[in-house]
Amino acid sequence: MKLVVVSAGLSVPSSTRLLADRLAAAVDRHTPVDIQVVELRDLAVEIAHHFTNGFPGRALAAALDAVTEADGLIVVTPVFTASYSGLFKSFFDVLDKDALAGKPVLIAATGGTARHSLVLEHALRPLFAYLRAVVVPTAVYAASEDWGAEGLPERTEKAAQELAALMQGLSAARPAEDDSAVVPFAEQLARLGA
Amino acid sequence: MQFGIFTVGDVTPDPTTGRTPTERERIKAMVAIALKAEEVGLDVFATGEHHNPPFVPSSPTTMLGYIAAKTEKLILSTSTTLITTNDPVKIAEDFAMLQHLADGRTDLMMGRGNTGPVYPWFGQDIRQGINLAIENYALLHRLWREDVVDWKGKFRSALQGFTSTPRPLDGVPPFVWHGSIRSPEIAEQAAYYGDGFFHNNIFWPADHTKQMVELYRTRYAHYGHGTPEQAIVGLGGQVFMRRNSQDAVREFRPYFDNAPVYGHGPSLEDFTEQTPLTVGSPQQVIEKTLSFREYAGDYQRQLFLMDHAGLPLKTVLEQLDMLGEEVVPVLRKEFANGRPANVPEAPTHASLLAKNEVTTV
Numbered sequence: 001m002k003l004v005v006v007s008a009g010l011s012v013p014s015s016t017r018l019l020a021d022r023l024a025a026a027v028d029r030h031t032p033v034d035i036q037v038v039e040l041r042d043l044a045v046e047i048a049h050h051f052t053n054g055f056p057g058r059a060l061a062a063a064l065d066a067v068t069e070a071d072g073l074i075v076v077t078p079v080f081t082a083s084y085s086g087l088f089k090s091f092f093d094v095l096d097k098d099a100l101a102g103k104p105v106l107i108a109a110t111g112g113t114a115r116h117s118l119v120l121e122h123a124l125r126p127l128f129a130y131l132r133a134v135v136v137p138t139a140v141y142a143a144s145e146d147w148g149a150e151g152l153p154e155r156t157e158k159a160a161q162e163l164a165a166l167m168q169g170l171s172a173a174r175p176a177e178d179d180s181a182v183v184p185f186a187e188q189l190a191r192l193g194a
Numbered sequence: 195m196q197f198g199i200f201t202v203g204d205v206t207p208d209p210t211t212g213r214t215p216t217e218r219e220r221i222k223a224m225v226a227i228a229l230k231a232e233e234v235g236l237d238v239f240a241t242g243e244h245h246n247p248p249f250v251p252s253s254p255t256t257m258l259g260y261i262a263a264k265t266e267k268l269i270l271s272t273s274t275t276l277i278t279t280n281d282p283v284k285i286a287e288d289f290a291m292l293q294h295l296a297d298g299r300t301d302l303m304m305g306r307g308n309t310g311p312v313y314p315w316f317g318q319d320i321r322q323g324i325n326l327a328i329e330n331y332a333l334l335h336r337l338w339r340e341d342v343v344d345w346k347g348k349f350r351s352a353l354q355g356f357t358s359t360p361r362p363l364d365g366v367p368p369f370v371w372h373g374s375i376r377s378p379e380i381a382e383q384a385a386y387y388g389d390g391f392f393h394n395n396i397f398w399p400a401d402h403t404k405q406m407v408e409l410y411r412t413r414y415a416h417y418g419h420g421t422p423e424q425a426i427v428g429l430g431g432q433v434f435m436r437r438n439s440q441d442a443v444r445e446f447r448p449y450f451d452n453a454p455v456y457g458h459g460p461s462l463e464d465f466t467e468q469t470p471l472t473v474g475s476p477q478q479v480i481e482k483t484l485s486f487r488e489y490a491g492d493y494q495r496q497l498f499l500m501d502h503a504g505l506p507l508k509t510v511l512e513q514l515d516m517l518g519e520e521v522v523p524v525l526r527k528e529f530a531n532g533r534p535a536n537v538p539e540a541p542t543h544a545s546l547l548a549k550n551e552v553t554t555v
Contacts, residue, residue, distance in 0.1 A: 052459025054397055057468070182378050182413065185386035192329045192348055 001167055003033035004070035008040045008077040008088035009110070016110045019142045019156075020076040023108060026160030027074070031168055036070075038063045040087050047087065050094045060094070068099040072106070072167040073133070075124070079111035083123045092127065100133040104166035106159050108140040117141035134170065136162040195529050196540045197522045198238025199231050199514070200273040200430065200497040203251035206504035209452040214504075220250050221257070223507040227500070228261045230511050232268040234518020240271035240303065240497060245279075245312050248454070255288040262296035269542070270296055273394070273497065274305025274373045277334070278326040279316035281350060285330075286337040286358040293363045298543025303371040303392050303428075304331060306380075322349070324379050331370075335387065338367035366550055369541045371428055371495075376402070378409055385413030385425070390540065392428035393490070396499060397456065399468050403429070404489040411491065423537055428495035429486055432471045435516050439474035446473045453503035476520040483521075484528055492533045494540035496525070 005024050009016030017039070024035045040047070046057035056064060067073065077088035107124040111117070120139035128135045138159040146152045201224055207214040215223065228239040239261065241251045251257060258270040270292065275285060285302075293300045306323045307313075313320040329347045336343050337358040346352040362368065371390035374380035375398065384391040391410040395403040411422035419425070434449075436442035443462065450462045450473070465471050472482040483496065498517065501510040539545070 049460050049464070053456060053465070055399055055402065055468075057464075182382050182409065185382050185417075188324075188328050188379065188382070189332060192325055 001031065001033050001071040002066075002069065003027055003035050003072050003074065003167070004066050005035060005037045006040065006067065006073060006075045006088075006091065007037060008075075008085050008091070010041055010078070010085075010087075012041075014078075015142065015144070015147070016076050016078050019108055019110055019140065020074055022156055023074050023076070023106060023140065023160055026156050027072070027106075027164050027167075030161055030164035033072070033167070036066050038066060040091050043091070044087055047090050047094060051090070056094065063091075064095055064099070067095060070103065071170075072104040072163055073100070074106045074108065074163070075128075076108040076110065077124070079109055079116040079119050082116070083119060084109070084127070089127070092131065095131075097131065100128065100131040102170065103133050104136065104163055104170055105133040106136050106140070106163040108142070108159070110142045112144055114141070114143040114145065117143070134166060136166060138162055195493070195526065195533075196237040196269070196495045197525065198236050198240065198269070198271075198495070198497050199227065199500050199517075200238075200240040200242070200271075201227065201251075202242045202499070202502050203244060203249050204454055204502050205248040205250060206452075206454060206502065208504040208506055209448045217250050223501070223510075224251070224257065225261060225264075226507060227510055227514065228268065228270075229264055230514045231518075232265045234514050234522075236268070236514075236518055236522065238269045238271055238495065238497060240273040242273050243276050243305075243307075244309070245315060246309055255292045258300065259292055259295050262292065262299065265299075268299065270300045271371075272302045273392075274303045274307070276307045276312070277304040277330050278306045278323055279312055279318050280330075282330040282334040283337065283350075283353075283356070283358060286334050287360075289368050290338070290358065290360050290362050293368050293543070294360055298363050298366070298547075300543075301369040301371065301541075303373045303390075305373045306377075318349070324377065325349075327380065328383060331372075331383065331387075335367075338362050363543065364547050364550075366543060366546045368543075369546060371426075374406070376406070378406070381406055381410040382413055385410050385419075386417055388414065388417065388419035390426035390428055390494070392430075392495070392497075394430040395470055395486075396430040396432045397469055400489050403486075407490045420538075421536070423491060423534065426495075426538070426540060427490055427493035428497065428540070429490055429493060430470065430497055430499065431483055431486070432469075432499040433479045433482075433513075433517070433521075434473045435476050435479055435513060435521075437475060439478060442473050442475065449503040449505055457503070476516055479517075479521050480524050480528070483525055487529065492529070492537045494538070 005020045007017045007020040043060050046060040050056045077084040105128050140155050140159045205220045231239045241254050243254050254272050306327050343356050371392045372380050372384035373392040393403050393406050411425045414425035415422045434446040472479045500513050
C-alpha cells in the first residue's frame with residue numbers, strides 16, 4: 001500500500017517534517033507501506049505558478065498524482081496566524097476536488113505553543129471533510145514543549161493505528177477506476193430529454 | 195492543411211509606451227490583420243467573442259461580414275462562438291447569412307466561454323455550461339439541416355414550425371469545430387457529430403493536448419466517421435519572431451511579462467519550454483510547430499495567436515509578413531511530407547458540397 005506524507009514545514013530541519021516522519025514510521029509498524037514524502041517547500045514556486053499559469057509544473061504534477069493515487073495520507077502543517085499555512089492550503093487548492101474522496105487521512109500540526117492545538121479540529125478537519133476524505137478520529141498536535149514531554153508518542157501511536165486500520169479496510173473496498181471512461185453522447189443527450 | 199490566425203480582440207496597453215488603443219483603433223486593427231492574413235497567403239482568420247472589457251469583439255458576424263467583402267479567399271471563422279449564452283436560433287441565422295455573403299468562406303468554432311458573469315448577463319447558469327453546449331448545439335444542428343423544426347428543450351422556449359432563414363448556402367451547413375481545453379464531454383460531442391475538434395493548446399503542456407486529441411480521435415472512429423487518423427483536428431499556437439532569436443526575446447519580453455492571462459506569472463523561458471509559445475527565429479517557429487504532429491498526429495488546421503498583449507499593429511503586420519513568407523510555406527511542405535493519403539484536409543464549403551452531391555446522386 002502507498003502512504004503519501006504531505007509536509008508543509010519550511011525550515012530545514014523542520015519539526016513539522018520530524019512529526020510527519022514519526023507518524024509515517026508508526027503506520028509502517030502496523031501495516032507495511034511504501035512511504036513517499038511530498039515536501040511542499042520544494043514545490044512552493046510551482047504551486048504559485050499553477051495559480052497564474054493554470055497548469056502544474058512537472059514536480060508538482062508528480063506530487064499531485066502521488067497524492068491522488070495514495071492509499072492513505074498523512075498531512076502535517078505548521079500553525080501560521082491561527083490556521084494551516086497558506087502554502088499547505090494552496091497545495092490542496094490546486095489538487096483536483098475529487099482526488100481525496102474516500103481516502104483515509106491523518107491530520108497533524110505543529111506550533112510554538114499548545115494553545116493552538118484546536119486548529120486541527122477547527123481548520124484542518126473541515127477542510128478535509130469538504131474534500132470528502134475519511135479523516136481519522138485522532139489528530140496529532142505537537143507544540144515545541146511536546147518534544148520534551150510525555151504524551152506525544154502515545155497520540156502518534158493511536159493515530160497511526162487508526163490510519164493503518166482504515167487503509168487496510170478502505171483500500172480493499174475501493175473499486176478499480178477506469179480513467180478512459182467517457183459518458184456516451186446519447187446518454188448526455190437523453191439526460192436533457194432532447 | 196490550413197494555416198491561419200485567431201485573435202482574442204483584447205484592448206491592452208502597450209507596456210513599452212503605456213498607450214492604450216481606442217476601441218475603434220483595435221477593431222480597425224483586427225480588420226487590417228485579417229486583410230494582411232489574406233495578402234500573405236494564410237487560409238483562415240478567426241475572431242473570439244467576448245462580452246466584457248477589455249475585449250471588443252462582441253459581434254463576430256458583423257466583423258466577419260465586413261472582412262468577407264474585402265477578401266476573396268480567406269476562410270472566416272470564430273474562436274469561439276459561445277454556444278452556451280447565445281441563442282442557437284440566432285447563431286443559425288447569423289452564420290447562414292454570413293455564409294451567403296462570403297460565398298461559403300465561413301465556418302465556426304463552438305466554445306462555452308469561461309467568463310463566469312457572462313452566463314447570468316445572458317440569462318444562463320454557468321453550472322449548466324456543458325448541458326447548454328449539448329442542447330443548444332443539438333438544436334443548431336437541426337436548424338441547419340431541417341427546413342421546418344419542431345423542438346422542445348430545457349433551456350430555451352419551444353419551437354413549432356420554425357424555419358431558420360436564410361437556409362444554408364447550397365443546402366450545406368457551415369463546418370463546425372468544437373473547441374475545448376479540458377472537457378472530455380466536448381471531445382465526445384465533436385466525435386459524435388463527426389465535427390472538427392480544436393484544442394487550444396496555447397497555455398497547455400503537450401501531454402494534456404495529446405490526451406484530449408486522442409480521446410476525440412478514438413471516439414470519432416467509434417461513431418463510424420472514419421479511422422482515428424481521419425478525425426478533423428485543429429491546434430493553436432503562439433509565436434513572436436525576429437530574424438535573430440535574441441532580438442525576438444528582448445522585444446517580446448515586456449509584452450509577455452504584462453500580458454493578460456499569463457503576465458506576472460511564469461517566466462518567458464518556462465512558458466516557452468512547457469507550452470507551444472515560441473519566441474525566436476522563423477526557423478525555431480517551424481521546428482516547434484512541426485513537433486505538434488508528434489503528439490497530435492497529422493492534423494488539419496493550425497491557428498496562431500499573433501496580436502494580443504498590446505503589440506502595436508505595425509509589429510503584428512511585420513509578424514504576419516514573416517509568418518506568410520517564411521514560416522507557412524515551409525510548414526505546408528513539411529507537414530505534407532509523410533502525411534498518409536487517407537488523412538483528409540479540413541472540410542470547406544466546396545468539399546462538403548461535392549460530398550453532398552455524391553451522396554444525393
